[in-house]
Amino acid sequence: MLAVLLAAASAGTIPRACSRPSDREEFPFCDPKLGLDARVADLVGRLREEEKPVLLTARASPRGAIPRLGVPEYDWGGNCVHGVQARCGSNFTRCPTSFPTPGALGATFNRTGWRAMGAAIGVELRSLWLQGVGEDHDGNLPHIGLDCWSPNVAVTRDPRWGRNMETASEDPLLAGLFGVEYSLGLQRSPLERRFLQAVATLKHFDANSLEGHWDANGTFDPANGTVTRHTANAVLTRRDAASTYLRPFRLGVEQGGAAGVMCSYNAVNGTPACASAWLLRTVLRSTWRFDGYVTSDSGAVADIYKAHRFCANATCAVSRALAAGCDVDSADWPQGEPWGTGSPYMDEAARAVRTGALTRGQLDAAVARALRVRFRLGLFDPIDDQPLWRIPPTAVRAPEHERLARELSAQSLVLLQNPALAYRSGAEPDRASPRVLPLSAAEAATTAVIGPLSSAREVLLGKYFGQVCPGNHTAAGTGEQRPEWYFACVATPLEAVRALARGPVLHAPGLPSVRSTDRRGLRAAVEAARRADQAILFVGLDSSVEEEGRDRAELGLPGAQPALIRAVLRACARVVVVLINGGAVAAEAIRGGPAAIVEGFYPGFYGSETIAQALFGDVRHANRFGKLPVTVYRRSYTRAVGMLDFHVAPHAGNALGRTYRYHGGDPAKHVLWPFGFGLSYTSFSLHWAARGADVRKASLDNRHPDRVRTFELVVANTGAVRGDTVITAFFSPTRLPAAEAASAVAYQLFDFQRVSLGPAEAATLRFDASARALQLYDEAGDGVSVRGEYELSFCDQGVDQSGAGTRLTARVVVAGVEKAVLQPLVLPSQ
Ligand SMILES: *[C@@H]1O[C@H](CO)[C@@H](O)[C@H](O)[C@H]1NC(C)=O
Ligand SMILES: *[C@@H]1O[C@H](CO)[C@@H](O)[C@H](O)[C@H]1NC(C)=O
Ligand SMILES: *[C@@H]1O[C@H](CO)[C@@H](O)[C@H](O)[C@H]1NC(C)=O
Numbered sequence: 001m002l003a004v005l006l007a008a009a010s011a012g013t014i015p016r017a018c019s020r021p022s023d024r025e026e027f028p029f030c031d032p033k034l035g036l037d038a039r040v041a042d043l044v045g046r047l048r049e050e051e052k053p054v055l056l057t058a059r060a061s062p063r064g065a066i067p068r069l070g071v072p073e074y075d076w077g078g079n080c081v082h083g084v085q086a087r088c089g090s091n092f093t094r095c096p097t098s099f100p101t102p103g104a105l106g107a108t109f110n111r112t113g114w115r116a117m118g119a120a121i122g123v124e125l126r127s128l129w130l131q132g133v134g135e136d137h138d139g140n141l142p143h144i145g146l147d148c149w150s151p152n153v154a155v156t157r158d159p160r161w162g163r164n165m166e167t168a169s170e171d172p173l174l175a176g177l178f179g180v181e182y183s184l185g186l187q188r189s190p191l192e193r194r195f196l197q198a199v200a201t202l203k204h205f206d207a208n209s210l211e212g213h214w215d216a217n218g219t220f221d222p223a224n225g226t227v228t229r230h231t232a233n234a235v236l237t238r239r240d241a242a243s244t245y246l247r248p249f250r251l252g253v254e255q256g257g258a259a260g261v262m263c264s265y266n267a268v269n270g271t272p273a274c275a276s277a278w279l280l281r282t283v284l285r286s287t288w289r290f291d292g293y294v295t296s297d298s299g300a301v302a303d304i305y306k307a308h309r310f311c312a313n314a315t316c317a318v319s320r321a322l323a324a325g326c327d328v329d330s331a332d333w334p335q336g337e338p339w340g341t342g343s344p345y346m347d348e349a350a351r352a353v354r355t356g357a358l359t360r361g362q363l364d365a366a367v368a369r370a371l372r373v374r375f376r377l378g379l380f381d382p383i384d385d386q387p388l389w390r391i392p393p394t395a396v397r398a399p400e401h402e403r404l405a406r407e408l409s410a411q412s413l414v415l416l417q418n419p420a421l422a423y424r425s426g427a428e429p430d431r432a433s434p435r436v437l438p439l440s441a442a443e444a445a446t447t448a449v450i451g452p453l454s455s456a457r458e459v460l461l462g463k464y465f466g467q468v469c470p471g472n473h474t475a476a477g478t479g480e481q482r483p484e485w486y487f488a489c490v491a492t493p494l495e496a497v498r499a500l501a502r503g504p505v506l507h508a509p510g511l512p513s514v515r516s517t518d519r520r521g522l523r524a525a526v527e528a529a530r531r532a533d534q535a536i537l538f539v540g541l542d543s544s545v546e547e548e549g550r551d552r553a554e555l556g557l558p559g560a561q562p563a564l565i566r567a568v569l570r571a572c573a574r575v576v577v578v579l580i581n582g583g584a585v586a587a588e589a590i591r592g593g594p595a596a597i598v599e600g601f602y603p604g605f606y607g608s609e610t611i612a613q614a615l616f617g618d619v620r621h622a623n624r625f626g627k628l629p630v631t632v633y634r635r636s637y638t639r640a641v642g643m644l645d646f647h648v649a650p651h652a653g654n655a656l657g658r659t660y661r662y663h664g665g666d667p668a669k670h671v672l673w674p675f676g677f678g679l680s681y682t683s684f685s686l687h688w689a690a691r692g693a694d695v696r697k698a699s700l701d702n703r704h705p706d707r708v709r710t711f712e713l714v715v716a717n718t719g720a721v722r723g724d725t726v727i728t729a730f731f732s733p734t735r736l737p738a739a740e741a742a743s744a745v746a747y748q749l750f751d752f753q754r755v756s757l758g759p760a761e762a763a764t765l766r767f768d769a770s771a772r773a774l775q776l777y778d779e780a781g782d783g784v785s786v787r788g789e790y791e792l793s794f795c796d797q798g799v800d801q802s803g804a805g806t807r808l809t810a811r812v813v814v815a816g817v818e819k820a821v822l823q824p825l826v827l828p829s830q
């Protein structure tokens with residue numbers, strides 16, 4: 001049956017609801033003149049009890065088809081974290097565009113770019129769906145659906161977390177705005193006003209930022225640790241919950257209009273997230289007015305009783321999840337099977353209703369919420385006037401999508417260090433002296449390419465990518481062992497350097513892999529470095545060190561990579577270290593040394609090319625460097641902050657607090673490079689647009705929280721080449737009533753703007769401050785405006801405390817009531 005459906009689909013005839021001539025007369029749910037809720041209610045009313053659970057089960061397609069009602073299969077659960085995670089379209093020839101990982105995208109600080117990416121992913125998903133293309137998992141999974149289980153808007157709570165590559169930032173506003181733009185781009189199409197193009201599913205709700213395996217005392221114990229994402233209990237204060245863990249989701253729902261949310265494996269304050277009526281009903285639906293669907297993470301419903309032991313058995317877990325508002329159940333699926341198996345909803349929902357553990361009304365409400373999303377996608381309406389049913393196969397990997405992926409990759413690289421070529425330890429670099437970067441592409445220059453990632457292909461993509469190279473996927477086998485061609489179209493760093501350098505290129509990996517301690521290759525690497533005028537080291541992490549299900553215990557470079565770097569630095573005077581990683585790497589041994597350092601993150605399909613262009617200063621593409629969306633900590637950070645500690649604000653167990661918001665990027669607080677930091681090949685000046693003390697002062701009144709005071713700044717490119725910079729705007733409470741002072745963040749980002757300027761070009765930037773923009777969170781978790789004094793900082797090197805960057809400050813007095821509640825954690829009626 002599956003094969004028949006796929007064959008039919010690839011012939012351009014996706015099975016459609018309400019498509020038979022009689023359907024409109026027979027079924028009111030097919031009548032577009034009726035209201036959405038009435039249509040959904042009519043369809044729910046026609047369902048038999050046994051038909052309901054399958055409609056609520058992800059990856060059960062095509063079993064969810066109901067031919068007697070003309071309702072076709074629908075597969076919940078595509079992934080589109082940085083590109084559609086599907087097989088290639090047009091008979092395996094056009095593969096989905098693969099963008100940089102979100103960890104890299106955060107560094108672009110580019111809202112326009114994020115929205116454009118969401119739009120590109122959405123249109124590609126529509127095209128692939130129309131072609132009947134399958135998901136790209138190892139099992140023979142079905143026709144991909146139109147809901148994306150992305151974006152991941154969690155904050156990067158800790159650099160040890162294995163999924164940092166999937167999230168944009170440690171800052172809740174930045175992570176949230178990434179989700180907002182992604183959702184707006186993905187869901188809304190300029191072609192269609194009535195229906196959603198695709199569905200964004202914000203994940204993982206909430207406080208999911210630990211993979212495993214840890215002992216109960218916080219010791220990393222990969223063999224025997226029992227604290228994993230399936231068992232972890234995130235203990236959150238109400239203030240941390242509201243200000244940090246819930247905020248990105250709230251932005252994604254309220255400003256991005258995301259139609260989906262995925263509840264997480266972990267428990268929050270003792271209740272498994274997917275069984276939490278407080279999270280899913282009180283906060284999400286009642287307070288934020290979310291009207292979409294909720295899915296569980298894969299296997300999270302079973303975790304409710306098996307891992308958390310919150311319930312005695314599956315019947316109870318299923319009724320608790322459905323009653324709380326977890327509508328769709330994503331079960332596990334075994335390799336090679338056409339669909340998921342062991343679905344708790346399919347196995348237990350009927351029993352739950354029969355035994356009274358769940359009411360029929362609760363089950364029907366979940367079915368209605370899930371079906372409503374399918375209606376909102378236009379899947380029950382005539383298609384003649386729906387342009388989204390005519391997206392051509394050529395929309396996939398369209399040239400403008402490739403261009404966007406390249407640009408975002410270039411904008412996401414961060415230049416951490418670029419010392420003078422005539423480096424002398426401790427000496428002040430002469431501004432005019434030549435730097436390590438850009439490298440020379442001249443014929444006379446010999447380049448050595450070194451490092452365990454110098455020949456990487458797959459590693460550059462991070463995780464969560466679809467099929468990237470053309471070829472018949474079904475011939476590619478299953479499991480981790482992919483055939484050679486599977487990643488062959490991804491350029492390696494070595495290939496990209498060879499394409500740009502006109503002089504000789506020597507290659508010696510030095511180490512066979514990032515974790516290797518086998519030093520036999522070091523000699524050849526040193527030899528190559530000695531013979532070269534310039535050496536590029538590609539080092540970092542890969543999925544053997546950090547990934548879903550795998551945290552890091554250590555922040556340093558694994559294996560013998562530090563020794564390799566030391567040896568190359570002794571052999572060559574001009575060295576650049578390119579870091580490839582998700583979670584930040586504590587490269588403290590080379591901080592302040594003679595090597596240039598470029599943070600590449602997992603830069604994506606075009607990463608090798610954009611990195612090589614940046615290193616050689618290719619005039620068309622180079623110098624689009626971004627800024628750090630996370631703090632880069634020293635290795636000692638892991639001793640100061642426990643992995644199981646979910647506090648964000650400082651407390652008795654962690655005086656440091658988490659993220660720049662509490663320690664302000666102070667180097668004494670284990671910080672190597674602060675949030676917002678990043679250099680350029682050019683220089684910028686930053687000054688007030690007008691003279692006088694008045695431009696640095698403002699008064700606001702929290703009785704009018706949306707009244708805006710605009711600050712105008714001029715940023716100018718004072719160097720010789722085009723370049724980009726990001727001005728980050730923070731507020732700091734400086735004098736508050738005693739009751740609130742202890743709670744206050746040191747810095748909180750409230751706005752940012754990226755600019756791209758040619759030599760001698762300048763731009764005027766406007767930043768709006770209001771009592772709402774300066775919102776704090778009180779102990780009860782309410783968003784409040786507190787009367788008092790605040791300092792605003794406009795920075796070109798983030799919260800750098802070492803004096804490297806320019807920081808313009810302004811003083812704002814907020815008058816009005818002592819404390820105005822602007823955004824209650826939950827509505828008073830709840
Ligand atoms: C798909 O491509 C294969 C060769 O790769 C070819 O044998 C087959 O006929 C093609 N199918 C369609 C529908 O074009
Ligand atoms: C934590 O517990 C494990 C056993 O679960 C033990 O081996 C380890 O020494 C403990 N570590 C500390 C720091 O107490
Ligand atoms: C820890 O795990 C290893 C390997 O799975 C096992 O051999 C060992 O007995 C375990 N130790 C404890 C204390 O459970």
Ligand SMILES: *[C@@H]1O[C@H](CO)[C@@H](O)[C@H](O)[C@H]1NC(C)=O
Nearest residue numbers: 311312313314315316351355
């Ligand atoms: C499941 O557990 C509940 C108590 O939580 C109990 O009442 C019920 O009988 C159990 N159901 C089954 C099928 O064991």
Ligand SMILES: *[C@@H]1O[C@H](CO)[C@@H](O)[C@H](O)[C@H]1NC(C)=O
Nearest residue numbers: 110112113407408754755756
């Ligand atoms: C943001 O990204 C878009 C898409 O790549 C690009 O066109 C634009 O120039 C970027 N904005 C800035 C200020 O760099």
